[in-house]
Amino acid sequence: MNIVISGSGLVGSLLSIYLAKRGHKVDIYERRPDMRKAKISAGKSINLALSDRGWKGLEGVGIADEIRKIAIPMYGRFIHHKDGSTAYQAYGKKEQAIYSVSRGAINMKLMDLAEQQPNISMHFNERCDYVDKNTGTIKFINTETNNVTTLNPDLVFGADGAFSAVRLNMQLQNDRFDYHQFYIEASYKELSIPPGENGSFLIKKNALHIWPRGSFMMIALPNFDGSFTCTLFLTHEGAEKSFEHLKTKEDVLKFFNEEFPDAVPLMPTLVEDFFTNPTSSLVTVKCYPWVFNDKIALIGDAAHAIVPFYGQGMNCGFEDCVVLNSLIEKHKEDWPKILQEYQVLRKPDGDAIADLAIMNFVEMRDKTADAKFLLQKKIEARFSEKYPDKWIPLYSMVTYSPHIRYSTALKEGLRQEAIMQEIMALPNIEHIWDSEEVEKMILEKI
Amino acid sequence: MNIVISGSGLVGSLLSIYLAKRGHKVDIYERRPDMRKAKISAGKSINLALSDRGWKGLEGVGIADEIRKIAIPMYGRFIHHKDGSTAYQAYGKKEQAIYSVSRGAINMKLMDLAEQQPNISMHFNERCDYVDKNTGTIKFINTETNNVTTLNPDLVFGADGAFSAVRLNMQLQNDRFDYHQFYIEASYKELSIPPGENGSFLIKKNALHIWPRGSFMMIALPNFDGSFTCTLFLTHEGAEKSFEHLKTKEDVLKFFNEEFPDAVPLMPTLVEDFFTNPTSSLVTVKCYPWVFNDKIALIGDAAHAIVPFYGQGMNCGFEDCVVLNSLIEKHKEDWPKILQEYQVLRKPDGDAIADLAIMNFVEMRDKTADAKFLLQKKIEARFSEKYPDKWIPLYSMVTYSPHIRYSTALKEGLRQEAIMQEIMALPNIEHIWDSEEVEKMILEKI
Structure with a gap:
């Protein structure tokens, strides 16, 4: 079959390998430039926590070992209290860990591995402009040349993320499309703890660090160069302690010195980072159906965008690929059956992890202390x-x-x-x- | 102020009168042709129940008497049981009634009354193509000439219904826009009981007729010519008794003879109507915010589309106008304050009537029997x-x-x-x- 995937993100890239290994011809169209050549765009979380569902997805096409090389295990939560005291909470049994990976690094690796498949082609700077719900005809506009490409593949996957263009077209065309997008009160901002001398780690390396403060928190995940990527999750507006009220250098320093006194000395670029990096919102998306006319299917964040507090966004998307792959085997390439069972089986799980992710914000920011x-x-x-x-x-x-x-x-x-x-x-x-x-x-x- | 209203439906037309009476210059842009010249499009419910909130909205600009001329009071529910027996349930105290009006008739009347205002202009065949969230710049494309009109009014109202183009633009542009559209299992189809001899009414005139059947129902509202507009509300698909299973003339006759035996003899065009008229879905829309940058506001179905079972869609939209008007008085044309209070005050009421409307489906189809x-x-x-x-x-x-x-x-x-x-x-x-x-x-x- 000729299959078009909209989006070369984590799920789109992995999905392409699954499909190509089954002999399908896959074309991936991506709105952004090739991130392996251009600088990765800021604003998206640059650290992810890979765990067993994700590993299973990678193992399914034999690329887990490649990814393991760029992953740092975290065996527990390292809690930083306001008074400077700390505590360590193991995540599970001794060997159980989640793995810090850089979004950019894993995505580029997946793209490289995809392009090694002879029947996968990748096309960049291609914005999805229209998908026909009935025929699956899909139109891309090149953002540099304005060239229009119109395709009539056998199957279209929308793997184009939380603000999926494929899904939007389904919202506009499909009668009886249930769609729900909503934001939690907290937004987030990425900050940084640079490496110590000779690439040493200034706080415990193999842990996910949390500064739980009740209604808000900061976390930090390790990177290979000894640095940590910090993320502040804080109420967007309205509350006394919110991004709205951090307007000046003084506001920021006062807030951080009060709330995260042990972190401030480790964050020399704090003020600069705070005002350079965007404040980003946290959306949850639930929708249904995920499959249209046996021609178009949504997968990953396009089908179920979730907040990051369970570290399951990527893992859930990779598991979508595993589930789909097992259904291809079960139904022996009978795609109407595959797609129908995929959405019926997977929808309750997408809903559940969305709810779990929101619940875990309360646990992380509040209860871990x-x-x-x-x-x-x-x-x-x-x-x-x-x-x-x-x-x-x-x-x-x-x-x-x-x-x-x-x-x-x-x-x-x-x-x-x-x-x-x-x-x-x-x-x-x-x-x-x-x-x-x-x-x-x-x-x-x- | 220069105000643009997208949509010349019931709420857009009434709103324009409220605003014009306060001295504002109002331009209404409507996607469809002028319904006073063209035939009204099918598919939308052609009978509505006007009740006290709606009357109050009309009285606020002194046009209730004009509308009363085209409204038929219904003092209660007239229940048709499956065994042919009937029962009457008064809606309230003796004088309390809801009023059957034709959507087309009341809309055309409101448009006429709007055009009598010297500072209201109406523009037809104008499709809203883009609204800028920050500036309120709004672009319409004429569906006949393809001419583009770009406007920079002081204020834009999206009164363009359940599938509002203004709202869609806000969904696409506004960070942190909560949006929820969902469908109930039932769809609907309009059918008809024609007048008897000399325009007589073949069933009780001053009542809302219900054939409650548990999981589905038919209703009928009187028209001035002696006819009744019937609406069948039935599960869309999946259930044994659903539109999905009414495919042939025989299916339809069998179903109606079994379920609505007293109605069938009164419906000579039943089969023809059934296959000519569309099966329409029933959507609920909840969203927030309703106001963007003090420049753009959603009103009526665009802000809160609801299912028809409480007969409150139009009434709620008219009440939006009443609330807005009272806030204009309260805040003396201080529009940022007006709009802010409008959305904060009105949002819980939009949510509540949406929930009430869904709850009332169960009451009507099931409990009235x-x-x-x-x-x-x-x-x-x-x-x-x-x-x-x-x-x-x-x-x-x-x-x-x-x-x-x-x-x-x-x-x-x-x-x-x-x-x-x-x-x-x-x-x-x-x-x-x-x-x-x-x-x-x-x-x-x-």
Whole structure:
């Protein structure tokens, strides 16, 4: 088949390899210039956390080892309290980690690997102008030459991100298209901790750093050169502590000195970065259908854009490719069946990870600094270690358990949380948390 | 000020009169031809129910009497059961009615009344192609000549309906625009009961007729010529009884003879109408903000498209004009203040009537045939008559009480429903419904 993919981002590039390996001819059209030649555009988060669902997606086409070379494992959360004290919370069992990768590096690697396939061609500076819902005819306009390319492929994938042009065309043409985009109150801004001498890491390398401050937070992820990419998540406007009220150099320094006193000495370009880098919004997109007339399908952020707090955006998109690939095998290239099952099967999981991602913002910014919450996690970890068949913590289900669907993880997670609310309400739980009594109670409630 | 309104529909036309009466120069641009000269396009519901919020909107510019001439009062619901039996349920107190008006007739009347204002100009066949979020610059393309008109008014109103072009431009340009469009399972199709001899009415004239059938229903509203406009609301697809399964003449006749046996003899053009008239979807749209850069505002369906089951779409849009007008007075033409308060004040009411409208589908199609529900309504009516200060039934709050906000009505309605659930759960309620005991219980719970 001739397949057109709109978007050469993470999901579009990986998807192309899956399809090409099955013998399809794939053309990728990308609105932006080739990022391997041009400078990557700012404004998008430049660090991502790759975890097991993502690895599985890469392994499916044999490129995980290539990516492992550019990934730094993070084995836990490193918490920076306001008073300067710190704490470390492991993410799971000893060997379990999530991996810091640079968005640019992994995307360029995926593009290189895609172009090594003889039946993949990539076209840059091509803006998707129109997709016909019925025929799949797709029109691109070259942003440099204004040349128009009109294609009639057998199949179109919209892998063109949270503000997908393919999806917009479906919104405008398709009767009965459910569409929901909404923003959370927080926006984000990228900042930086440069490397120490000789590329040393000035804070713990193999961890995801969090400065949880209740209604807002800063995080930092390690890069290979010893630097950390920091991200401040803060209310956009309205609140006393919000981007709206950080207007001058003095505002910024006062805020950071008050809230992140241990980080400020490590951030020599703080003020410059703050006013140079954009303040970006955090959108969630839910829509349905994802498939139109057996000709057009949405995938990745185009189908389900989520906020970044579970570190699952890329992982979820890669898992879309895994699911699609397994359905191609199951239905032996019967594409109407493949696409129909793809959207029915995958939609609840897209919805679930969107909800989980929003829920995890509260956990990261607020609860990681809360003693009671930490005790709860300790009880869960203890119980899970003893009864691994009966209890997998929610974070582990989402992050390390690709065999568990996001929708199942969410359902289970809510059930676990209800049980733990009862346990945590026990008088004296601080002292009896590791008692046989508590263990029995959990066993009964499961 | 120079004001451009996109859309000469019901809300755009009425809004223009409000603004012109305050001395503003108003230009209305309408995508379609002048409906007073061309035939009105099919597919949109051609009967509407005008009620007190709508009347208040018309009275505000002194045109209610003109419209009253083309409106037929409906004092209650006339229920047609499957077995051929019928029942009448008054809508409220004796004089309380909703009014059947033809969409075309009232729209044309409003356009005539608008054009009588010297400072209103109307332009037809003008498709809104672009609105600049920051400057309010708006571009129209004439659909017959392809001439482009670019305007820089002081203020733009998007009154261009559920699929508003102005709103779409805001969706595409505005960071942090929350947008939600979703469809209910039911679609609708317009059908007809022609007049009897000499323009007589073949079923009760002054009523809204309902054939409630659980998961679907048909309704009929009277027209001046003795005819009734019928609307079938039925699941779009998937269910056994759905439009999907009404493919042949035989399917349609079988379905109607089974479900609406008393109506079929009155519908000689049933089969023809069924296959000529479109099957239309029912969308709800919620979005925010409604105001952009003090330059552009959404109003009516463009801000809050709702399903038709509360008969409030037009009434709500007219009430938008009333609210806006009162804010113009309050803030003495200080438009940034007017627009800001307009959206903050009105958004919860738009959300509330959207939710109420969906809830009322269930009531109309299902509960109006349910003895227990009718008993509940009887208890409420009795109590409300005795204690009018303590209890206004939800339908009356929404329909006859423009001084009560939709959002308040919804909140009160949910509270009432919770009380009535307890009352209806009393053993033997069928026999004690008008007892002092029940009355006292309600008094205690309020």
